[in-house]
Amino acid sequence: MNIVFLDADSIGEDIDLTGFYDLGTVTRYGYTSEFEMPERIREADAIIVNKMEVNEKTVGEAPRLKLVCVTATGTNNLDKDFLERRGIAWRNVAGYSTENVAQHTFALLFYLLEKMSYYDHYVKSGKYVSDDSFSHFSNVFHELQGLTWGIIGLGNIGRRVADIAKAFGCRVIYYSTSGSPAQEGYHQTDLDTLLTTSDIVSVHAPLNENTLDLMDAAAFHKMNQSAIFINVGRGPIVVEEDLADALERGEIAAAGLDVLRQEPMAEDNPLRRVADSTKLVITPHIAWASVEARTRLMGIVLEQVKEFFPV
Secondary structure, eight states, rough: EEEEOOOOGOOOSSSSOOHHHHEEEEEESSOOOTTTHHHTTTTOOHHHHHHOOHHHHHHHHHHTTOOOSSSOOOOBBBBBEEEEEEHHHEOOSTTTTEEEEEHHHHHHHHHHHHHHHHHHHHHHHTTTOOOSSOOSSSSSSSSHHHHHOEEEESSSHHHHHHHHHHHOOOEEEEEEEEEEOOTTTTTEEOHHHHHHHEEEEOOOOOSSTTTTTTHHHHHHHHHHHEEEEEEOSGGGGGGGHHHHHHHHTTTTSSSESOSSSSSOOOTTHHHHHHHHTTEEEOOSSSSTTTHHHHHHHHHHHHHHHHHSSOO
């Protein structure tokens, strides 16, 4: 069997992939362009991708191809109608990064909520050396206890964030982007109510027709000026120009992002205008990427390949 990793750099060099080599011939490419892909998978029985577009143009002939494994939960990069016509199966992985994404959500939140950027700079700039007081209060912050946390998308990650937020004493509400019935133990509300009443709004929803451009100028205008917005879902859920405007105008207090509309970040991304790290912090799509999560992910993918091609 021939197994081809098309964008192995998205997994990292520190993850053990020797189990795949026990199944057959393995070819690893760090990155593959759409033009290189047809030739690279010509003799493949299984391909392993993260963000690569898999469609008629990129797959080409590939007469032996039987399985596409996506090393992620989202499958927006797959042309499923084409794969069905060709009789090519696909697999994705859910649940492997729940703990990691929830953890990163709170890392972004606390960085902004407690004004960490400001206080770190205050100390390292030398101002604390000559201060008259042992403490410094010029950039106030608040406890999570008693704040309202609004969650957009209550899947596995959303529920985990909700439970942790409750442990900190937050009042948690959520909006279902799919219109699903209320989940027991969680308070469902409409989007307008969530936006207008929440001190913190975090996005944990997939990208689909219900969520594309969901957070636009109108949405940010409805939020409280003291509110913090966090997106660890998908970049295109947010209209970035509108978010940049909202931050510059003070319509919301701050935003923490781990995902963008274009990744890596586009040179003309409007969020680059917001240089103040007390207002905006962006991480390069790493909320899912702890060593433990990536190891778990590839272990699941390995089992998927074994199950599909039993020895």
